[in-house]
Amino acid sequence: MAFLDALKEQILIGDGAIGTLLYSKGITENCFENLNRTAEEKVYAVHQEYLQAGANVIQTNTYAANSIKLANYGLEHKVAELNRKGVEIAHKAVHNHGAYVLGTVGGITGLQTKNITDEEIQRSFEEQLDILLHAGPDGLLFETFYSLEELKNVITLARKMTDKPIVAQVALGDIGVLYGGTPVNEAFNALIETGADVVGLNCRMGPYHMIRSLEDVPLYQNAFLSCYPNASLPDYEDGRFYYQSNPNYFGENALRFREQGVRLLGGCCGTTPEHIRAMASALKGYKPITVKDIKKKQLIIQVRKNSKDTDKPIDEIAKERTAVIVELDPPKQLHVNKFLDGAKALHEAGVDAVTLADNSLASPRVDNMALGAMMQSQVGARPLVHLTCRDRNLIGLQSHLMGLHTLGMNQVLAVTGDPTKVGDFPGASSVYDLTSFDLISLIKQLNEGISFSGKSLGQQADFTVGAAFNPNVRSLEKAVVRMEKKIAAGADYFMTQPVYCEQQIIDVYEATKHINKPIYLGIMPLTSSRNAEFLHNEVPGIKLTDEIRRKMAACGEDKEKAEIEGINIAKSLIDTAVQYFNGIYLITPFLRYEMTVVLTQYIYEQVGYNPSSLQNQI
Structure with a gap:
């Protein structure tokens, strides 16, 4: 069954984080995409872990495999090899699993100003997309885009090159809005009009804030919803980032994501095979919803008053x-x-x-x-x-x-x-x-x-x-x-x-x-x-x-x-x-x-x- 046909009938389970999972295993490679050529077996093992946990959609390890980001590591000449190998490893992993492979492309424009022209960004995306598409994924996954305009441009570019399914996911700036203040629903409409088949959220926030952000989003007639939340807010200790280990919480929230109309549900930073297993288990036997009631929320504040202060130091009081x-x-x-x-x-x-x-x-x-x-x-x-x-x-x-x-x-x-x-x-x-x-x-x-x-x-x-x-x-x-x-x-x-x-x-x-x-x-x-x-x-x-x-x-x-x-x-x-x-x-x-x-x-x-x-x- 084709990827989009499957989404019409069921809730598909995506995989979880690749980079943070490898990082948690003690792999300190600065560029995780480079592992596609230097440690293929490690990337393959991660795909296998997610498949065995219940994922039926796997993303390639190519998030930052573009010339601009690879240049940070002196690997800009390895774009072709890393993208081809990424698709090849993923296809090898899903063999006999009946899972889908999505070629992953990450956003380039961050929140810091860099001396990169729009033309350079366009060329970088075009190069990566051409290589990925020739390697034969079942579709494309655009994720962690902070700029709505950049994501629309990439979708437009991809639509000139392929009619394969496109999953387009943005990163939230705050609950319910993108950076710059665009409401999630408005952004999703723009992405669908540009050519996305699946629109959604990933990274930056955990289940709680993502579910809240989807509450005002309707079910679309011509597109599906996706969501890949982080495990939690990251903690920082001894020079390393850590995420909460909370698979049961992800299992509980899987049904809440279903209530919001999500049909492709995976995980982002900090998520592990255990998170995916919990969600897959929770959703087993459930069909996607076809009707959603949109409710607007209001915040009510009351005020009370009273008394006095002191000038003595806090410790002395x-x-x-x-x-x-x-x-x-x-x-x-x-x-x-x-x-x-x-x-x-x-x-x-x-x-x-x-x-x-x-x-x-x-x-x-x-x-x-x-x-x-x-x-x-x-x-x-x-x-x-x-x-x-x-x-x-x-x-x-x-x-x-x-x-x-x-x-x-x-x-x-x-x-x-x-x-x-x-x-x-x-x-x-x-x-x-x-x-x-x-x-x-x-x-x-x-x-x-x-x-x-x-x-x-x-x-x-x-x-x-x-x-x-x-x-x-x-x-x-x-x-x-x-x-x-x-x-x-x-x-x-x-x-x-x-x-x-x-x-x-x-x-x-x-x-x-x-x-x-x-x-x-x-x-x-x-x-x-x-x-x-x-x-x-x-x-x-x-x-x-x-x-x-x-x-x-x-x-x-x-x-x-x-x-x-x-x-x-x-x-x-x-x-x-x-x-x-x-x-x-x-x-x-x-x-x-x-x-x-x-x-x-x-x-x-x-x-x-x-x-x-x-x-x-x-």
Whole structure:
């Protein structure tokens, strides 16, 4: 049966990642496409693993086998050999499996400006397509295209060369939109009009965000839908990227992808044969849907208000009473009124500081120094500014810190920062001139009036430096060792990632009770079952208990009920946390500051502290 005829009748299962799977096996080849000629057996083995897991659509190992990308490795003269071998290996692998082979072509234009002309890009695609098509795949797979125009151009070029099926997949810029703001549905329509037979999404995001992005996409009369999500957001440790191992989660979400009308379902970065096996098993016996109900979603925000602040350093407050700091993420858009409303509400609820992340998840947001200054002057709330090693070199880091000092913002959190691969500009460079240990030490050096370079600053800075502590790890002992090293570097206090288990709170206390620095235990209220599953399966360093996931799942699609349940779960965690820790770090989900206002008030009620009473002010 031909590929498109099969899609009319069934949901086909694609394979998963090739490059990250080879990488996880310890293969450190800089150009994985080069393995087609230097280690053919390794590529063949990967194809076999996916086929045995249940894949019936295999992509060739030719994603970056074009002259422009191969030139980075001095292999631009190997375009013909690598593409021919890629198709040949895939055909050899599917022999007797009855699977389809798609010749893979990846996008060239990234998010960084490079001196490559449109003519050079066109020639590069034309060369690769000509070789692939002569090698005889069952169709073409265009994937991870950040530029809609580039993808349309490639489809137009391919349609002049072949009538074989074309699968065209774009990378999301944010939920439901491409880079530049084009809605997914609008982009898909344009790709279909250009000649694509299958349109879809791949890379950049995991199942949660991709499913949300497909919810407003209809079923098309003249094309099918595909989706190849990442395993999770990547984590970065010891110079290597890691992805969550979550095959069961992929199996559960396979049915949700079916509900969105997906007929070709595979995996991208971080996915393994186990992910594919879980999806294939979950979808066994299910036919594609033929009717889809499109529902638009709305976000409802409520506002509450109350009380006061203090000027004492963050570490000192938690030594004398229960202190509360609340994270409020700077917005991705230029509208800041909602953020300032949230900061005001939290300030009036009595929080001791409002923390501002530094381009969290490697996505650009309104600069936290600017927002901190506005918040400080217009609202009266004290900013606790996060500072990452990712975005600035040594020069930029010192300049930023000098600016914070000048503005009177002396509470900072020094962190490594999520890798750029996570965020909106995956082609951007991660600087990482310093580790978080180095940054803590150098900030303390500024407190001595000494520049990073060793020169005098003319006066001393007065920074209180927080550090991150991740209790959601396999070895809590090793995490505590890192904590002790940060103390040696000069850390004054710690803020943890969110914890979702009462027993874990006790375990963290037992493991850290010898530490003489305050610890602000992280608690983030859940907003829905999908939010819970996303955090559990796709965000590195966060795990939820089965009980919490069941409670959130029981709320179904009732948003109000889910929010109440999320607050109740957080209150239960707070009841335990305040018995062991004097610092509570509330993390506001999706700018829903009304939730963290309620939790702030609850904390103060539990410990008998009235932030509006003068005798309680430190």
